[in-house]
Amino acid sequence: MGVAAGLDIVALNKSFPLAQGSVQALTGIDLAVQPGSFVSIVGTSGCGKSTLLRIIAGLESAFEGGVRIEGRPVAGPGLDRGMVFQEHRLLPWLTVEDNVAFALNGLPAAEVKSRVAEHLELVGLTGFAKALPGQLSGGMAQRVAIARALVNRPRILLLDEPFGALDAMTRIVMQQEILRIWQAGRTTMILVTHDIDEAIYLGDQVVVMSSRPGTVKTVLPVNLSRPRDRSSPSFIDIRKRIHREFFAEAEHPIGFEI
Amino acid sequence: MTAEAALAAADTGPGLPLAEAGGAVIRLTPSLGRAALYVALPAALIVLWQGLFELGLIRPILLPPPTKVAAAFWSLTVTGELPRHIAISLERVLAGFAVAATAGLALGLAIGLSRRVDRATDLLIQLIKPIPPIAWIPLAILWFGIGEAAKVYIIFLGAFFPVLVNTIDGIRQTDHRYVELARLLEVPRRRFITRVVLPGALPAIMTGLRIGVMVAWMCVVASELIAASSGIGYLIMDARQLSQTDVVLVGMITIGIMGKLLDVLLKAIERRLIRWKPTYQGH
Amino acid sequence: MKPLARLAAFAVAAIFSLGSASADEIRLAAQPIPCYAPIFVAKKKGWLEEELAKVGAHPTIQLVTFAAGPPINESFAAGQQDFGFLGDTPAIIGKSVGLETSLIGKSSVGPKSLAVVVATNSPLASPADLKGKKVAVTKGSYAHHLLALVLQQGGLGFSDIELINLPNGDIPGALIAGSIDAGAVWEPIITKFEAQKAVRVLADGTGIKTGVLALIASTDFVKKKPEQTQALLRAYARGAAWIKSNPQEAAELVTADVNLQPDLLVKVFAKFDYSPALTDQDVAELKKSAAFMKEVGIIKTAVDIDAFADRGVAKAARLD
Numbered sequence: 067m068g069v070a071a072g073l074d075i076v077a078l079n080k081s082f083p084l085a086q087g088s089v090q091a092l093t094g095i096d097l098a099v100q101p102g103s104f105v106s107i108v109g110t111s112g113c114g115k116s117t118l119l120r121i122i123a124g125l126e127s128a129f130e131g132g133v134r135i136e137g138r139p140v141a142g143p144g145l146d147r148g149m150v151f152q153e154h155r156l157l158p159w160l161t162v163e164d165n166v167a168f169a170l171n172g173l174p175a176a177e178v179k180s181r182v183a184e185h186l187e188l189v190g191l192t193g194f195a196k197a198l199p200g201q202l203s204g205g206m207a208q209r210v211a212i213a214r215a216l217v218n219r220p221r222i223l224l225l226d227e228p229f230g231a232l233d234a235m236t237r238i239v240m241q242q243e244i245l246r247i248w249q250a251g252r253t254t255m256i257l258v259t260h261d262i263d264e265a266i267y268l269g270d271q272v273v274v275m276s277s278r279p280g281t282v283k284t285v286l287p288v289n290l291s292r293p294r295d296r297s298s299p300s301f302i303d304i305r306k307r308i309h310r311e312f313f314a315e316a317e318h319p320i321g322f323e324i
Numbered sequence: 325m326t327a328e329a330a331l332a333a334a335d336t337g338p339g340l341p342l343a344e345a346g347g348a349v350i351r352l353t354p355s356l357g358r359a360a361l362y363v364a365l366p367a368a369l370i371v372l373w374q375g376l377f378e379l380g381l382i383r384p385i386l387l388p389p390p391t392k393v394a395a396a397f398w399s400l401t402v403t404g405e406l407p408r409h410i411a412i413s414l415e416r417v418l419a420g421f422a423v424a425a426t427a428g429l430a431l432g433l434a435i436g437l438s439r440r441v442d443r444a445t446d447l448l449i450q451l452i453k454p455i456p457p458i459a460w461i462p463l464a465i466l467w468f469g470i471g472e473a474a475k476v477y478i479i480f481l482g483a484f485f486p487v488l489v490n491t492i493d494g495i496r497q498t499d500h501r502y503v504e505l506a507r508l509l510e511v512p513r514r515r516f517i518t519r520v521v522l523p524g525a526l527p528a529i530m531t532g533l534r535i536g537v538m539v540a541w542m543c544v545v546a547s548e549l550i551a552a553s554s555g556i557g558y559l560i561m562d563a564r565q566l567s568q569t570d571v572v573l574v575g576m577i578t579i580g581i582m583g584k585l586l587d588v589l590l591k592a593i594e595r596r597l598i599r600w601k602p603t604y605q606g607h
Numbered sequence: 608m609k610p611l612a613r614l615a616a617f618a619v620a621a622i623f624s625l626g627s628a629s630a631d632e633i634r635l636a637a638q639p640i641p642c643y644a645p646i647f648v649a650k651k652k653g654w655l656e657e658e659l660a661k662v663g664a665h666p667t668i669q670l671v672t673f674a675a676g677p678p679i680n681e682s683f684a685a686g687q688q689d690f691g692f693l694g695d696t697p698a699i700i701g702k703s704v705g706l707e708t709s710l711i712g713k714s715s716v717g718p719k720s721l722a723v724v725v726a727t728n729s730p731l732a733s734p735a736d737l738k739g740k741k742v743a744v745t746k747g748s749y750a751h752h753l754l755a756l757v758l759q760q761g762g763l764g765f766s767d768i769e770l771i772n773l774p775n776g777d778i779p780g781a782l783i784a785g786s787i788d789a790g791a792v793w794e795p796i797i798t799k800f801e802a803q804k805a806v807r808v809l810a811d812g813t814g815i816k817t818g819v820l821a822l823i824a825s826t827d828f829v830k831k832k833p834e835q836t837q838a839l840l841r842a843y844a845r846g847a848a849w850i851k852s853n854p855q856e857a858a859e860l861v862t863a864d865v866n867l868q869p870d871l872l873v874k875v876f877a878k879f880d881y882s883p884a885l886t887d888q889d890v891a892e893l894k895k896s897a898a899f900m901k902e903v904g905i906i907k908t909a910v911d912i913d914a915f916a917d918r919g920v921a922k923a924a925r926l927d
Contacts, residue, residue: 449764
């Protein structure tokens with residue numbers, strides 16, 4: 067893995083032009099991410115969390131404010147940042163190993179071979195090197211996407227709702243997988259999700275975003291040891307607190323007995 | 325045993341029930357049923373055609389009966405005349421198509437990959453595209469004489485535009501999500517073209533090639549209006565001048581059959597090249 | 608009947624009754640060349656209407672021009688024509704494939720009106736020189752027969768040359784461009800391009816083919832309206848006579864119809880005998896043509912010229 071990098075975002079504003087006028091996607095975002103940490107960003111649709119991730123990735127320019135990685139401002143995409151999308155975006159006509167190798171350019175063939183093998187093993191898909199994406203399940207395909215995102219040894223890995231397209235059970239397996247991968251290499255990870263449990267399970271901190279305009283509501287630290295128990299009181303407590311940010315509390319449930 | 329019980333007892337295996345004979349059910353197996361459906365329509369048409377002739381409802385000079393056409397088919401085949409004409413037309417079509425495919429792919433790539441080239445060539449292409457190959461015949465004769473070059477040129481014109489247009493479309497349709505991915509991974513341009521754009525465009529390109537071959541074959545008649553002394557188009561025109569409608573029909577049907585065979589061949593090639601793509605076949 | 612069924616019935620009936628003449632119509636098909644000049648004269652002079660009126664008929668006369676004989680055959684097959692002016696070859700072909708037509712006369716005859724021509728500066732001097740050369744002709748035209756006879760004169764057959772099928776009008780251009788060495792053509796091509804000094808005659812029909820051109824009529828029409836048929840023949844004969852006696856005036860009258868300027872047209876007129884009644888010599892020539900066509904496979908079924916020809920019409924019209 068690449069040496070993990072830290073990320074500093076100061077007073078980030080982003081608006082998109084419309085046919086008439088513009089829409090403000092992000093307002094006054096401040097965020098500090100420690101190198102090697104795992105940050106979850108949670109919010110509803112339209113809160114700008116994907117836009118935030120894309121700005122960090124360098125896919126969106128034209129923003130105001132500072133976005134710095136180890137002190138250097140972000141200016142376009144780069145191999146220091148890897149990204150995993152909600153859809154796996156594997157090229158259907160390339161095998162699994164060719165898809166991972168696709169990310170490696172300008173390296174000698176032997177190096178490419180060893181890195182691909184290393185990362186396929188990391189995601190547990192060594193036996194499927196020659197398979198075509200069409201032959202893989204959703205979870206397996208996403209694992210290949212993760213391997214591809216890591217093969218350039220990025221300093222930050224960005225994950226944009228990476229398990230949103232998978233079924234609930236696969237999702238939980240993949241959460242454990244990404245945890246394992248992170249613990250193996252300690253790359254800085256920034257995960258965007260709408261799944262509150264996922265955010266708490268994975269992150270050192272949970273950034274709660276509100277929408278319209280997109281801004282950081284609060285940042286909750288999660289000081290639980292891993293692996294986390296989703297039914298432990300502390301877990302449930304944090305979940306309650308985040309819930310409250312989104313939903314009005316149901317006070318004392320009133321029950322009737324007849 | 326009741327009839328129903330007998331039927332139920334004899335009910336084994338898949339397939340549509342076709343008839344009942346003494347309690348045993350004769351079934352049309354799925355593959356036989358499929359084959360029957362495939363040829364049913366043309367077969368029915370031929371029967372109708374012969375029937376109308378037998379009833380005296382069609383004058384043979386307007387439309388000779390299938391029996392006469394079949395006889396003409398036979399005599400032209402055994403004398404080797406028909407195979408010879410087919411071979412010559414095929415040669416011309418393949419030559420014209422080869423040039424059209426090469427030029428269409430090359431230009432299509434250039435235009436698809438570069439906005440500049442697209443802008444520079446668009447007007448000229450849009451102006452020339454609607455001109456039917458037949459309209460080019462006088463110029464073709466002036467430029468190339470009445471030999472093979474003029475005929476191949478007409479065929480080339482027919483096949484070129486489908487290949488060009490579909491190649492451009494295929495490239496334009498490149499999934500923008502892959503484009504974004506390539507940006508993120510800093511994939512060099514050449515690799516981007518060979519690993520992302522071209523494979524993604526291949527289905528559309530194959531469609532363009534298949535249409536191109538079809539049009540090339542359809543242009544063979546037009547091209548052989550240029551002083552041909554052989555070929556299927558020539559056979560048709562010659563028969564027309566001698567009022568041999570049965571031979572005209574032989575020529576037309578041959579064109580249809582050959583077209584079908586070419587398409588089958590190309591479909592097979594397409595399947596081999598694009599093994600990764602699941603397609604909708606209807607249900 | 609439900610509207611859809613009615614529409615279908617109408618469509619079927621329309622298709623099968625393609626082109627039956629309405630009661631007061633005569634439909635003529637001709638090629639716009641000097642070989643058929645009398646019909647254009649008769650039309651312009653109003654003699655068609657005159658002769659028909661004499662037998663008490665007042666139909667509208669529709670004259671449609673075609674580029675060649677085979678399309679006229681197709682039009683007859685579709686039942687769209689009553690009279691046709693075309694070469695003997697396409698007329699015989701039509702008969703052999705079952706068209707119900709009768710040869711009621713000839714449009715013209717003229718051995719000098721069809722010829723094998725070469726470019727003016729061509730080294731070819733006699734029929735024997737055609738060996739191994741590229742020679743163009745419209746296959747199935749009467750020039751095709753002429754070519755066979757000219758080759759025979761030089762001791763050659765079709766296998767000794769490279770035969771190229773070209774429309775009459777395209778042959779001069781191909782000669783000038785050098786894509787072919789010789790071509791068998793008919794007027795007005797010969798005179799037009801001789802005048803431009805582009806081609807010269809290698810051999811024409813003199814002594815070998817008189818070049819009878821046909822005047823056919825739908826057998827049905829002849830049977831049902833014999834007086835009108837005779838009237839038409841008489842009008843044609845008047846046109847023919849007038850061309851003979853007043854060639855200059857006639858040339859100026861129909862120059863646009865036959866696509867040749869008057870001064871050249873007068874020269875071409877001199878090559879033709881336009882009187883429509885079939886003579887014994889004409890019939891003998893036609894028999895030779897029919898035999899040739901059967902021999903080289905232009906027709907598959909032999910045609911009996913005596914049965915095809917109906918000399919009775921000309922007789923009844925007192926033209927023979």
